[in-house]
Amino acid sequence: MSDARPRAEAICASLQEPTRARAVELAENVLWMEQKLANAREVIGRSSVAIPYDNGGGQRGIRKNPAFDGYNSLMSSYTKALKQLCEMLGVQEVDDGDDGLDSIIAGASTTRPRRAG
Numbered sequence: 001m002s003d004a005r006p007r008a009e010a011i012c013a014s015l016q017e018p019t020r021a022r023a024v025e026l027a028e029n030v031l032w033m034e035q036k037l038a039n040a041r042e043v044i045g046r047s048s049v050a051i052p053y054d055n056g057g058g059q060r061g062i063r064k065n066p067a068f069d070g071y072n073s074l075m076s077s078y079t080k081a082l083k084q085l086c087e088m089l090g091v092q093e094v095d096d097g098d099d100g101l102d103s104i105i106a107g108a109s110t111t112r113p114r115r116a117g
Helices: 002-011 019-045 066-089 101-106
Strands: 050-056 059-064
Touching: 002 019, 019 066, 059 066
Parallel strands: none
Antiparallel strands: 050 059
């Protein structure tokens, strides 16, 4: 995660210690999970929702691809950690269908204009 450290520090630059140290660690984890989710999407995109299995002894069939469960579990952890990071940074949610992730990760503005709908 060391390559994420400078980005995490930039994201949390406005915070004071000791909150800043905890937020940087959390931001590093959020960035790590973001990368793992992107990698998982690529792998899952090339596979099926259902996959064959063979447990031996004539036990064969089709089951749900466990990669989807792993992705969903990681996504759940990611969204919880991101929400906690947003709270630490004082980021306000904007009700535009976006979660503000781009601005958090980029260290940019914490709000976006509403989309024309």
